[in-house]
Amino acid sequence: MAWSPSHAQDVAVPQTSIAEVNESAVDHSAKGTASNGLNDIIVTARRSPEYLQRVPVSVVAITKEELESRSITNLRSLQNFVPNLTLAASQNVGEAAGNAFIRGIGQEDFAIGAEPGVGFYVDGVYFARTTGTLMNLTDIARIEVLRGPQGTLFGKNTIGGAINLISVMPRPGWEGRSSLILGNYHRVELRGVLNAPLSQDIFVRLSAGIVSRDGYLRRLPPPVALGPLGQASNVPIDSEPEGDDRSQAVRVQLRWLVSDTFTADVSLDGSRKRNTQGATHIDAIDPRFGVFRQLNRLIREGKLPGSEITSDFPPASLLESYATGRNLADQDLWGVSTVLTKNLGSSTLKFIGAYRGLRSHVATDLDGLYFSIFESDITAEQRQFSGELQLTGTASGLSYVAGLFLFGERSKIPPSSGLINEVLYMCGCFYTADNLPQFTVSRRRLGSDSYAGYAQGTYKLADRLSVTLGARYTYERKTIDGEAFRLDTDLKPTNIVVATGTNRDSWSSFTYRVGAEYQATKNLMAYGSIARGFKSGGFNSRTAADLPNLGFAAFKPETALTYELGLRSEWLNRRLRLNVTLFHTDYENIQLRQQTIFAGTVTTLIENAAKARIRGAEVELVIVPAEGLTLNAVYGHLDPRYLDVGRVPGITLASRFQRTPSHSYSASMDYKSSFRWGTLELHGDYSYRSKEQFQIVAALNDQAAYGLLGARLTLRTREDRFSVALFGTNLIDQRYRTAGRGTLINQIGIAYSSIGMPRQVGVQVNTRF
Numbered sequence: 001m002a003w004s005p006s007h008a009q010d011v012a013v014p015q016t017s018i019a020e021v022n023e024s025a026v027d028h029s030a031k032g033t034a035s036n037g038l039n040d041i042i043v044t045a046r047r048s049p050e051y052l053q054r055v056p057v058s059v060v061a062i063t064k065e066e067l068e069s070r071s072i073t074n075l076r077s078l079q080n081f082v083p084n085l086t087l088a089a090s091q092n093v094g095e096a097a098g099n100a101f102i103r104g105i106g107q108e109d110f111a112i113g114a115e116p117g118v119g120f121y122v123d124g125v126y127f128a129r130t131t132g133t134l135m136n137l138t139d140i141a142r143i144e145v146l147r148g149p150q151g152t153l154f155g156k157n158t159i160g161g162a163i164n165l166i167s168v169m170p171r172p173g174w175e176g177r178s179s180l181i182l183g184n185y186h187r188v189e190l191r192g193v194l195n196a197p198l199s200q201d202i203f204v205r206l207s208a209g210i211v212s213r214d215g216y217l218r219r220l221p222p223p224v225a226l227g228p229l230g231q232a233s234n235v236p237i238d239s240e241p242e243g244d245d246r247s248q249a250v251r252v253q254l255r256w257l258v259s260d261t262f263t264a265d266v267s268l269d270g271s272r273k274r275n276t277q278g279a280t281h282i283d284a285i286d287p288r289f290g291v292f293r294q295l296n297r298l299i300r301e302g303k304l305p306g307s308e309i310t311s312d313f314p315p316a317s318l319l320e321s322y323a324t325g326r327n328l329a330d331q332d333l334w335g336v337s338t339v340l341t342k343n344l345g346s347s348t349l350k351f352i353g354a355y356r357g358l359r360s361h362v363a364t365d366l367d368g369l370y371f372s373i374f375e376s377d378i379t380a381e382q383r384q385f386s387g388e389l390q391l392t393g394t395a396s397g398l399s400y401v402a403g404l405f406l407f408g409e410r411s412k413i414p415p416s417s418g419l420i421n422e423v424l425y426m427c428g429c430f431y432t433a434d435n436l437p438q439f440t441v442s443r444r445r446l447g448s449d450s451y452a453g454y455a456q457g458t459y460k461l462a463d464r465l466s467v468t469l470g471a472r473y474t475y476e477r478k479t480i481d482g483e484a485f486r487l488d489t490d491l492k493p494t495n496i497v498v499a500t501g502t503n504r505d506s507w508s509s510f511t512y513r514v515g516a517e518y519q520a521t522k523n524l525m526a527y528g529s530i531a532r533g534f535k536s537g538g539f540n541s542r543t544a545a546d547l548p549n550l551g552f553a554a555f556k557p558e559t560a561l562t563y564e565l566g567l568r569s570e571w572l573n574r575r576l577r578l579n580v581t582l583f584h585t586d587y588e589n590i591q592l593r594q595q596t597i598f599a600g601t602v603t604t605l606i607e608n609a610a611k612a613r614i615r616g617a618e619v620e621l622v623i624v625p626a627e628g629l630t631l632n633a634v635y636g637h638l639d640p641r642y643l644d645v646g647r648v649p650g651i652t653l654a655s656r657f658q659r660t661p662s663h664s665y666s667a668s669m670d671y672k673s674s675f676r677w678g679t680l681e682l683h684g685d686y687s688y689r690s691k692e693q694f695q696i697v698a699a700l701n702d703q704a705a706y707g708l709l710g711a712r713l714t715l716r717t718r719e720d721r722f723s724v725a726l727f728g729t730n731l732i733d734q735r736y737r738t739a740g741r742g743t744l745i746n747q748i749g750i751a752y753s754s755i756g757m758p759r760q761v762g763v764q765v766n767t768r769f
Contacts, residue, residue, distance in 0.1 A: 037574035037624055043144050044166070046456070047153050047401050048348070048392040053568045056468060056517045056527040058147040058581045058618065060634075064140055064168070069670060069683040071712055071727045071764075073181070073189060073211075075134050075143075076757075078163075080687035080708055081666050082145050083618045083636025086659045087163075088738035089134055091754050092376055094329030094362045095243065095278045098133035099739065102147050104614045104640045104660040105160030105535075105560060105587065108695075112380065112411040112446045113480060113541030113552075114591070114606065119150065119158035122165045123267065125337050125354040128384050128409050128448075132333040132358055135271065136247055139177075139193050139207035141168045147618070148562045148583060149533025151511030152470040155405060155452050159533040159560045169265065170195060170203035170255040176769045183762025187213040201257040208250040215241030216758050217279035217319050219327075222370035224306040229324070229370055238327040238365075243279030243755070248272050261343040270334040276327045279755040282314045282368025283701040283742070290749030291373060291421045294430065303429035304371070314368065318735045318755050325365035325372045333358045347393025357383045366741075367750050372422040374748055382411040402455040409448040413541075415441040415485055415493035420748070425491070441493050442543040442550065444482035450536075451475050456513060468515040468529070476536055477506040480552050484545035501543065501550025507557050509534045523570035534559045535591070540605045556608050558589040577622040585614040587640075592648055592696055609646040612657075615639045628672040635665040650697040650743075661705075663690040681714040694753075699742020701753045706736045725764045733759040 041052040045059045052061055060082050062072075070081060075098065079087040086101040090110045100106050100118035107117040110130055120127045127133060143165055150158035174196055181189035191209040198204055219239045222229055226237060249271035256264045287296060287310060298304040315321065335356035342349040360380045367374040390403040424430040431437065456470025481502035485493045515529030537557045543550040564583040570576065589608040616638040623631045640657040668685035688707040693699075709732050714725040740753035 038570060038577050038622060043142075044164075045144060045146055047390060047403075048399075053523075053570065053577075053579075054519070054525060056515050056525075056529060056566065057150075058564065058566065058583075060145045060147070060620075062143045062145075064142060067137065067140065067143070069681070069712055069714075070668075070685060071710060071729050071760075072137065074136050075163075077729070078143070078145070079664075079689075081634070081668075081685070083620075083634050083664050083666075084147060084616060084638055085145060085636075085664075086661070086692070087134075088756075089278050089754060090130060091278070091280075091739045091741065092362065092364055092366065093131060093360065093378065094273070094331060095245070095275060096134045096247075096273055096329070096331050097131045097360075099130065099659070100133075100160070100163065101659040102145070102161035103583070103585065103616060104638050104657045105585075106659060107535065107591070108658065109593065109606065111541045112382070112413060112444065113539040115157050115536040115538055117157065117160040117535050119154055119156075119162040121154075121162060123167050123337065124164075124339070124352050124388070125335070125356070126386055126407065127356070128407070129358060129380075129382050129411070131360050131380065131382075132271070132331055136189075136209055136211050136245075136249060137165075138191050138209040138249060138251070139168050139205075141166045147581075148564060148585075149511070149531045149560050151509075151531065151533030152454055152456050152472045152513045153401065155454070155472060155511075156407075156450055156474055156476070156509075156534065156536050159535040159558065167207075167251070167253070167267075168193075168205070170205035170253050172197055172203060177767070179764065179766045181762055181764045183213075183760055185214045185216055185760075187760070187762060189213075203255045205253040205255075206251070207253075209248070211245050211247045213245045215244035215276050215279065217242040217281065217321060217755055219324065220315065220320055220322050222306075222322055222324055224370060228305040237324045239324065240276050240327055242276050242321065242323075242327065243757075244276050246274045263339075263341045265339040265341070266337070267339075268336045271332070273329065273331040275329040275331075277329050277362070277364040279319070280323070280364065280366055280368065280752055281318050281321055281737075281755050282323075282750060282752050283740070284745055284751040285309060285311050285313050286745050286749045287311065288749065289746055291424060292749050294424065295371065295373070298427070298429055304423075304427060306370070309369065318737070319758065321368045322370050323365040323368050324370045325375050326363035326377060327365060328361070328363050330361045331358065332360075344393070346395060347391060350390045350392070352386075352388045352390070354386050355384070357381075366752055367748075368752060372426070374420060374750060375422060377416045379414050379416060380411065381414075382409065384409040397460040398457050400455070400457040403453070405450075405452040405454070407448075407450040409446070411446045411448075413442075413444045415443050422491070436489070438498075439487040439491065440484040440498055440545045441487055442482050442484045442545070444480065444541055444543060446539070446541065447479045448536075449477050458517075464519045466517045466519075468513060468517065470513040472511045474509045474511070474534075475506070476508070477504070478536075478538065479504040480539045480541060482541075482543055482550055482552070484543060484550060499545040499550055501548075501552045503539055503549065503552040503554055505537065505539075505554045507537045509557055509559075523574065525568045527564075527566045527568075529564045529566075530561070531564070532559065532561045538591075538606075551605065553605055553607075555591055555606050556589055558587070558591050558608065560588075561586045575624045577620070579618075579620040581618040583614075583616055587612045587614055607646075609648050610642055611644045612640055612642045614641075614657075628674070630670045631668075632670070633665070633667045636663070638662055648696065655696070656693045656698065658693050658696050661690040661692045664688065678715065678717040681712075681716060683710075683712040683714075685710045694737075694740040695743055697743050699740060699751065700745065701737060701740040701742040701751050703737045703740070706734050708732075708734055721768050723764075723766045725766075726762075727764060728759065728761040730757060730759045731761075 090097040177193040251269040337354035452474040454472035484499040486496040517527040590610040666687035712727040716723040745751040
């Protein structure tokens with residue numbers, strides 16, 4: 001079983017050749033040393049291969065075998081199995097954009113001016129934007145979730161932790177794999193992998209995936225005639241179900257063993273999504289607020305079709321909506337990376353260079369009504385370049401890693417066309433010709449550059465006692481500028497500029513890690529550490545033409561200092577694994593959106609507005625009571641408390657943290673029985689999350705505690721040439737929310753939320769040749 005945290009000492013995996021090290025670390029991470037006991041797992045949490053139980057960083061490693069047994073084909077399912085992790089889709093920007101929190105620290109705002117609080121990496125390459133991070137998984141060797149600040153070895157925006165995906169690498173020999181999934185909601189997923197040697201020293205690996213699944217939130221026929229409705233709204237009526245998945249992805253990897261000591265890896269990837277919007281349900285309406293008084297008056301006067309909209313309007317089912325407006329989430333991502341590795345004997349020199357780009361167009365109907373009241377239409381483009389030079393090695397009881405890192409990003413948001421209360425403008429029944437409002441829309445551009453140097457070493461003071469010391473210095477500079485354009489009578493942007501804004505700022509940060517590790521026995525290790533991390537500063541990028549400088553106000557980085565104690569142990573001849581982590585975090589300069597006064601105008605901006613402390617624990621237990629049977633339980637607890645809330649309205653020192661359940665746990669059972677023709681595998685799992693508050697202020701549609709049940713039955717031939725599996729996730733068909741905007745009820749009269757996946761059942765057929 002590869003389901004464990006890590007913590008430990010300075011023992012590096014023995015190296016022979018670079019290829020062998022990479023194969024061990026990536027392709028065979030789930031192989032065990034004892035046939036009837038626990039598996040050994042190799043991770044790269046400290047930027048070099050090490051055994052999981054001997055790494056003094058809180059890590060959960062999920063192997064490709066576990067991804068399959070838990071029917072995890074998309075990263076959104078990860079939060080069900082990792083304690084103290086919240087990972088769900090960001091509202092308003094499509095199902096593929098991730099919103100990650102680890103140990104209560106993250107970032108809900110997806111705007112280009114803000115930064116995530118959890119770093120996301122694929123094969124060591126940092127992804128700066130959350131768009132595209134909730135990806136479908138193809139040919140993944142393992143996923144590592146690092147909890148707590150990773151400010152020394154990973155750097156910016158890992159204040160909460162990091163999520164690292166490691167791909168299976170090209171290797172000698174011919175190999176082919178295919179996977180077909182058929183399920184409800186007309187689900188069809190096809191994946192394929194081909195590994196081929198081009199010569200004795202050059203190998204190529206091609207992986208591709210196609211996913212097609214219908215949406216699970218049904219748009220109901222509006223209770224008014226479509227003709228008058230279309231005329232009143234002046235927008236196309238879209239009745240496609242929300243929450244579907246239509247995506248394709250491909251990756252080509254090339255490995256060249258230039259010599260016995262030099263390896264070159266090149267990877268090219270691209271993905272395309274053409275989805276409807278994320279599943280959005282209107283939870284409540286209060287017609288006393290927003291535009292409902294004017295809207296209902298027009299309905300009573302017969303100028304708009306239908307009956308008056310009251311608080312009884314929202315559908316009772318979370319999988320239904322009366323929305324008829326914008327309904328798309330298109331995303332294109334691509335990238336190329338190069339990893340050059342040179343074995344210098346007792347050390348290894350590595351360069352990781354990457355270029356990535358994305359384009360996203362998301363248009364959503366968030367009000368759940370057949371009138372266009374609260375919709376958005378956002379297009380974003382981003383390009384990034386990163387380069388990192390690493391040196392890892394050992395010398396006289398010291399294992400070390402040092403490096404230089406540079407990163408550049410350019411993002412822009414072209415003018416969009418979504419409006420608040422659009423129906424009042426388009427119906428021709430509210431505004432007169434001489435009283436038309438002057439609508440504006442903005443174009444924004446962001447530039448960001450980051451430079452860092454770091455070093456960390458672990459030194460053996462005695463056979464069983466080691467100490468770790470590391471530090472990183474980061475310098476960043478950012479610029480933002482934009483213009484506000486007037487819209488014409490068809491709500492299209494013109495070339496008339498009504499306001500402009502620009503800002504620039506720079507920050508520096510010193511982060512560090514100090515720790516001690518005591519290896520009491522071969523299978524028992526205790527450690528203590530102090531680690532500091534930071535999340536980058538940025539700019540408020542949600543512009544307003546009536547604000548000075550378009551509202552481009554800067555905010556500073558936020559910091560976290562975590563004190564951590566850990567125990568990593570295996571017992572009963574390696575049939576029982578018990579790992580415990582306790583931590584306390586001092587969290588300062590927290591970036592919160594709040595109502596404030598900017599240049600004499602009352603508005604809502606992100607400011608460094610609070611500080612807090614977060615205490616918590618993580619427990620992982622794995623038992624192998626009999627041959628072929630593995631029992632697993634993981635638990636996370638969080639106890640955050642505000643120490644200062646500044647001028648943030650609506651919260652007090654007793655307020656809950658957003659996206660931070662107090663309790664999260666999962667339990668699973670895996671049984672494998674061998675026969676003459678192959679194996680029979682049975683898996684069952686249950687995951688639980690306590691109450692979750694979605695915003696910094698409590699709201700009526702926060703998610704109550706809930707649990708999800710999953711199971712899988714697999715028949716597998718010998719040597720894994722063929723397998724067929726029946727599976728189900730959310731078998732009790734639990735209805736639950738993954739995000740919400742309940743506080744809008746007192747502003748626009750609407751509270752809405754994103755809805756999680758209902759029950760999924762299907763069959764999966766895998767082949768290997």
